[in-house]
Amino acid sequence: MTVVRCENVSKVYGNKNGTQALTGLSVNIKENAITGVIGRNGAGKTTFLKTVAGFLRPTQGTVKVFAENPFHHIKVAENTVFIDGTMMFPPTLTLKDILQEAGRFYKNWDVQLAEKLFSYFALPCDKYHHQLSKGMKSTFHMIIGICARSPLTIFDEPTEGMDSAVRKDFYRTLLKDYLAHPRTILLSSHHLNEIEDLLEEIFIIHQGENRLHLPVDEVKNYAIGLTGEKKVIERICKNREVLYKREISHQYIYVVVKNDLSNGERVQVEGDGVKISAVSTEDVFIYLTQQKEGGIDDVLERS
Numbered sequence: 001m002t003v004v005r006c007e008n009v010s011k012v013y014g015n016k017n018g019t020q021a022l023t024g025l026s027v028n029i030k031e032n033a034i035t036g037v038i039g040r041n042g043a044g045k046t047t048f049l050k051t052v053a054g055f056l057r058p059t060q061g062t063v064k065v066f067a068e069n070p071f072h073h074i075k076v077a078e079n080t081v082f083i084d085g086t087m088m089f090p091p092t093l094t095l096k097d098i099l100q101e102a103g104r105f106y107k108n109w110d111v112q113l114a115e116k117l118f119s120y121f122a123l124p125c126d127k128y129h130h131q132l133s134k135g136m137k138s139t140f141h142m143i144i145g146i147c148a149r150s151p152l153t154i155f156d157e158p159t160e161g162m163d164s165a166v167r168k169d170f171y172r173t174l175l176k177d178y179l180a181h182p183r184t185i186l187l188s189s190h191h192l193n194e195i196e197d198l199l200e201e202i203f204i205i206h207q208g209e210n211r212l213h214l215p216v217d218e219v220k221n222y223a224i225g226l227t228g229e230k231k232v233i234e235r236i237c238k239n240r241e242v243l244y245k246r247e248i249s250h251q252y253i254y255v256v257v258k259n260d261l262s263n264g265e266r267v268q269v270e271g272d273g274v275k276i277s278a279v280s281t282e283d284v285f286i287y288l289t290q291q292k293e294g295g296i297d298d299v300l301e302r303s
C-alpha cells in the first residue's frame with residue numbers, strides 16, 4: 001500500500017518570484033518501509049518532508065497522506081511524528097516531564113522504552129530542553145521519534161551534532177524497533193553510506209525534482225565504472241548517458257554509465273581490455289546530483 005502520494009508537486013516560497021523549492025515532484029512512498037530521502041544542500045528535502053507532514057501547503061499539485069490532503073489535517077497530524085533540529089517544547093517542562101507527557105500526543109507512545117533510552121544515553125532528567133547541547137538535543141528528539149511509534153515517522157537530518165557512536169546506536173535502535181513495530185519511516189540524511197544498510201528504498205531529490213526512487217538493491221546495481229583506453233570507452237559510451245568521466249592519463253579514462261550492458265556486451269567490453277567495476281550507492285547519488293560531469297576535479301584542473 002502507498003502511504004504518501006505526491007503528484008506534480010511544486011512549492012514556491014514567497015510570491016511568484018520567490019524561491020522554487022519543489023518542481024513538479026511526483027513520488028509514491030510505500031507503507032511499512034524505511035525510505036531514505038537523499039539530496040544535496042538546498043535540494044528540497046525539508047520542503048518535501050514538511051509538505052508531507054502537513055506543515056506546508058504546496059503551491060501546485062496534489063499531496064495525499066493516508067489518502068487525505070495533509071495540510072493541517074487532524075488525521076495526518078495524529079498519525080505522524082516529525083523530528084528535526086528545530087523542535088520546541090514548553091520551557092517549564094524538564095526532559096523527564098516531556099517524556100511523561102508525550103503519551104498524551106502519541107497514541108502508541110512507549111514510555112518504558114523512552115525511559116530506558118533516556119538512561120542509556122545518559123540524558124539529564126532535571127534539565128530543560130534549551131539547556132542541552134546540539135548533540136544531546138538530537139538524541140532527545142530521536143528518542144521521541146522512535147518511542148512515538150507513529151504510523152508515519154519522519155526524521156529530517158536527525159543526527160546533527162551526534163557523535164559517531166551515538167549515531168550508530170540511533171540507527172540500531174531505529175532498525176530494531178521498526179522490525180518489531182513496522183511503520184512508514186522517511187529519513188533524510190547527508191550520510192547515505194551510513195544509513196544505506198537501514199534503508200529499503202532510496203529517494204533522491206535533486207533541484208526539487210524526483211531524480212531517482214528505487215529499492216536499495218537496484219541503486220547498488222544502477223551504474224558501473226569502465227576503465228580503459230579512451231577510443232574504446234568513447235565507442236562504448238556513444239549512445240549511453242555518461243554519469244561521470246575522469247581522465248586517468250593521456251590514453252586512459254574512467255567513466256560511469258548506467259548499468260544496462262547485456263551479458264554479451266560485458267564479455268565484448270572486457271575482451272576489449274576494459275575493466276568493469278562496481279559503483280557505490282553514495283557515488284551513484286553524487287554523480288546523479290552533480291552539476292559538472294567531472295565534479296570538483298574538473299574545476300581544479302582548470303584552475
Ligand SMILES: Nc1ncnc2c1ncn2[C@@H]1O[C@H](COP(=O)(O)OP(=O)(O)OP(=O)(O)O)[C@@H](O)[C@H]1O
Pocket residue numbers: 013014019020021039040041042043044045046047048
Ligand atoms: N522558509 C523559506 N523561505 C524561502 N526559501 C526557502 C525557505 N526554506 C527553504 N527555502 C529554499 O528552498 C530550497 C530548498 O530548501 P530545503 O530546506 O527544502 O532543502 P534541503 O534539501 O532540506 O537542504 P539542506 O540539506 O541544506 O538542509 C532552497 O533553495 C532554500 O533556500
